[in-house]
Amino acid sequence: MKDINKTKEQLITELAALRRQNAELKKAGSEHQQEKESDQQALLEIEKRYERLLSAESRLIQDEKMASLGVLSAGVAHEIKNPLAIILQGIELLEISLLKEDVGDVLAMMKDAVFRASKITKDLLTFSRESAPALEEIDLAMVIDETLSFVDHIFSLKQIRIARDFSHGLPMVKVDPNQMKQVFINLLTNAAEAMPEGGAITIAAESAKNIHNRKIVRIVITDTGHGISDEDKQRIFDPFYTTRKKSGGTGLGLSVVKGIIQKHKGDIKIENKPGGGTGVIIELPCHVNEIKEGVAE
Amino acid sequence: MQEKHLKKILLVDDETNFCTLLKLNLEKRGPFEVLTTTNPNDVMKLAKENKPDLILLDILMPEMDGMTVAAALKGNKDTKDIVIAFLTALANEEDVRDMKGIAGDNFIFSKLGTTEELMISISRILI
Numbered sequence: 001m002k003d004i005n006k007t008k009e010q011l012i013t014e015l016a017a018l019r020r021q022n023a024e025l026k027k028a029g030s031e032h033q034q035e036k037e038s039d040q041q042a043l044l045e046i047e048k049r050y051e052r053l054l055s056a057e058s059r060l061i062q063d064e065k066m067a068s069l070g071v072l073s074a075g076v077a078h079e080i081k082n083p084l085a086i087i088l089q090g091i092e093l094l095e096i097s098l099l100k101e102d103v104g105d106v107l108a109m110m111k112d113a114v115f116r117a118s119k120i121t122k123d124l125l126t127f128s129r130e131s132a133p134a135l136e137e138i139d140l141a142m143v144i145d146e147t148l149s150f151v152d153h154i155f156s157l158k159q160i161r162i163a164r165d166f167s168h169g170l171p172m173v174k175v176d177p178n179q180m181k182q183v184f185i186n187l188l189t190n191a192a193e194a195m196p197e198g199g200a201i202t203i204a205a206e207s208a209k210n211i212h213n214r215k216i217v218r219i220v221i222t223d224t225g226h227g228i229s230d231e232d233k234q235r236i237f238d239p240f241y242t243t244r245k246k247s248g249g250t251g252l253g254l255s256v257v258k259g260i261i262q263k264h265k266g267d268i269k270i271e272n273k274p275g276g277g278t279g280v281i282i283e284l285p286c287h288v289n290e291i292k293e294g295v296a297e
Numbered sequence: 298m299q300e301k302h303l304k305k306i307l308l309v310d311d312e313t314n315f316c317t318l319l320k321l322n323l324e325k326r327g328p329f330e331v332l333t334t335t336n337p338n339d340v341m342k343l344a345k346e347n348k349p350d351l352i353l354l355d356i357l358m359p360e361m362d363g364m365t366v367a368a369a370l371k372g373n374k375d376t377k378d379i380v381i382a383f384l385t386a387l388a389n390e391e392d393v394r395d396m397k398g399i400a401g402d403n404f405i406f407s408k409l410g411t412t413e414e415l416m417i418s419i420s421r422i423l424i
Contacts, residue, residue, distance in 0.1 A: 077386075078357060084386075085312075085315055085409055086315045086318060088409060089318035089319050089412070090314075092322050093321050096322075096325055114409075118409050
């Protein structure tokens, strides 16, 4: 972190000096045209480096937070699960001792609550786990197709149609296929939850360039559900923020998804589609160097 | 006569209430006789005296962790053949997979499964 701050200060100084020089050159007139162009080029380069440094710094801060959260949640998970295990054993004992129907319902509800609390600790651990992606060079379309084969049957029962729209010749990407499947299952399940009466999900993938002019694969998952409110859009990736409390959402699914995409040095955003429904846009870099180098670039 | 068919289990967990309740659940539901202790230092003595068919061992205990207890049992000629299964409150499948290396030939069960599930797992290894 110290090194980053030092480099940041250096870059800020260089940037200011070049800006000054550039302004002076502008004044000096056209005979300096050539120098001016080369300085402008340098200025652009430094600005680009500065932006990358800022993004690396924010990733580092995030990584530090995640590391602390990991330690904390492992401790919390253990401390909570032990009393939960006692409650579960107590309920199970009562189940065989008390047979009255009304009490049976109460016990079932209590047991359900135990499993729910246990699931939260499990999700919290998954969310905070410091697992680096096990990268493989892979055709993303294949990963998506495998994921679709898991959910296809369930979705057809819920009257949800899935359409895939992959552009021809998608470049290979270096991703962790299991983590990516987790991402797509989460997103597809969310899309399905947004359409209780049924509807359509489109999953599209194309080769593109991001704002830094780097080659990426862009995946867009759209549904025909009720869309997303501005408040939800702001907070949807926050841990424990859920719009599905009643149906058992823990508010960690999308946080996990965002964490995985960030570990792949990709981007994810969510937006309303003009005709209704929500679109989730994922951008993944195509080259492993861009994933591995990150800060060092 | 019936007592002969009972499988003897030694349950080791620092939570007294967990021991009491799991003992009752197992004994009421299946052919088990469950001895319990909350003190890992007593395990060796109890194991030698009672020759259990299975020792269910909590992993994280304040006085001594379950892995150390298991290593001591496996290192002693009188107790080395007793089947050991760790009981863990750790949260997910991945943890259990990660711990397979540490657990060696021993089994690992989740503390937050139902008694039915635990009984199925126990039956599988004892029958």
